[in-house]
Amino acid sequence: MNFTAASVRAEPQPAPTEQNLADYIAAGRKAAPVAGSGSACNSGSGAGSGNGSGDCYGGSGSSSGLSGGYASDTVGYGPPQTAWLSAFAYGTSHPDVAPPGTNDWNCKTTDPDRRPVVALHGTWMNAYNGFAYMGQPMKDAGFCVFTFNYGRSSLIQGGGVGALIPGVMGTGYIQDAAKQLAVFVDRVRAATGASEVDIVAHSQGGSMANWYTKYEGGADKVRKLVTFGATHHGTTLDGIGALGRAINNFGIDVLGFVELFVGHAGIQQTVGSDFTNRLNAAGDTVPGIDYTVVGTRYDEVTTPFDSTFLKAGPGSTVDNIVLQDGCDADISDHLTLMYSPRALSIALRALDPVGHPQLTCTFNPWLIGGGGSL
Numbered sequence: 001m002n003f004t005a006a007s008v009r010a011e012p013q014p015a016p017t018e019q020n021l022a023d024y025i026a027a028g029r030k031a032a033p034v035a036g037s038g039s040a041c042n043s044g045s046g047a048g049s050g051n052g053s054g055d056c057y058g059g060s061g062s063s064s065g066l067s068g069g070y071a072s073d074t075v076g077y078g079p080p081q082t083a084w085l086s087a088f089a090y091g092t093s094h095p096d097v098a099p100p101g102t103n104d105w106n107c108k109t110t111d112p113d114r115r116p117v118v119a120l121h122g123t124w125m126n127a128y129n130g131f132a133y134m135g136q137p138m139k140d141a142g143f144c145v146f147t148f149n150y151g152r153s154s155l156i157q158g159g160g161v162g163a164l165i166p167g168v169m170g171t172g173y174i175q176d177a178a179k180q181l182a183v184f185v186d187r188v189r190a191a192t193g194a195s196e197v198d199i200v201a202h203s204q205g206g207s208m209a210n211w212y213t214k215y216e217g218g219a220d221k222v223r224k225l226v227t228f229g230a231t232h233h234g235t236t237l238d239g240i241g242a243l244g245r246a247i248n249n250f251g252i253d254v255l256g257f258v259e260l261f262v263g264h265a266g267i268q269q270t271v272g273s274d275f276t277n278r279l280n281a282a283g284d285t286v287p288g289i290d291y292t293v294v295g296t297r298y299d300e301v302t303t304p305f306d307s308t309f310l311k312a313g314p315g316s317t318v319d320n321i322v323l324q325d326g327c328d329a330d331i332s333d334h335l336t337l338m339y340s341p342r343a344l345s346i347a348l349r350a351l352d353p354v355g356h357p358q359l360t361c362t363f364n365p366w367l368i369g370g371g372g373s374l
Contacts, residue, residue: 113354
């Protein structure tokens with residue numbers, strides 16, 4: 001298988017209230033839970049095939065629920081989509097299909113600059129509606145693209161009420177998902193003969209991939225990491241998440257209650273969580289990886305939007321890009337970001353700057369995407 005503009009580093013936007021909350025959280029947060037505290041973390045890339053175990057960390061350090069869940073392969077293909085709303089609806093009713101252009105396990109490439117691409121969906125999404133727009137264009141550009149459904153957790157396993165909805169995935173512990181990613185990447189490498197892969201990821205997929213490179217052996221297996229709206233440093237959810245974390249530190253388990261609805265992964269991605277603290281404890285990046293990090297000013301989920309950006313450490317490069325810089329017409333929000341022609345052009349340029357140097361600029365509205373039509 002093969003998976004086959006000048007960007008501007010945004011200056012942090014003033015957010016004094018959020019910063020005050022963040023400082024308070026940093027001073028008073030609880031200690032991280034003990035690794036492997038009595039629950040198994042499953043891995044595996046086939047449906048129901050997770051048998052491994054590993055470290056597990058609670059989102060708030062107090063919510064009950066079993067760790068676990070599993071990853072699964074896709075079965076069949078869904079139609080191409082240009083709008084997020086229609087893609088999400090189709091993915092809900094057809095939760096296991098692959099996005100077009102992906103998962104051709106016979107795909108090969110002899111070009112050393114065309115590594116297999118692993119595409120990672122976000123929280124409450126799935127492989128199909130995460131990449132129903134970008135999958136086929138990436139394949140048409142000469143990449144072998146592979147994707148899977150990760151973080152499939154039941155309500156009992158801590159996936160939250162949302163896990164009862166078909167097609168809602170990425171809800172289990174993010175560390176478990178990173179183990180599932182490790183298995184999938186090794187499958188891709190074995191099938192393609194490639195020593196490394198590139199990753200294109202949305203939202204939780206970005207922070208999960210970052211964890212994989214830092215703690216699950218992925219540092220030597222990933223060459224480029226391209227993320228869109230990733231929760232690399234957590235999110236305040238416009239201040240709600242930060243406020244909840246502060247209240248938790250007073251001993252009132254607000255986040256544990258919320259976790260019953262949104263799932264482990266949702267709480268883990270709030271600012272000041274044990275997950276985000278450990279994720280960035282030794283710096284934002286790892287040596288040997290080139291990072292392209294895209295944020296949109298209209299992101300209502302990863303807030304503030306520039307918290308997605310990374311600071312390059314030794315041996316790595318980081319290209320932080322504001323989607324609207326040079327293209328005010330694109331007003332994509334967190335979800336329609338993956339249905340933005342400009343975002344697609346940024347991904348292609350990051351993967352192959354020589355073959356795809358030009359960036360697109362078209363209208364793409366929040367919530368709907370698809371240029372305003374379904």
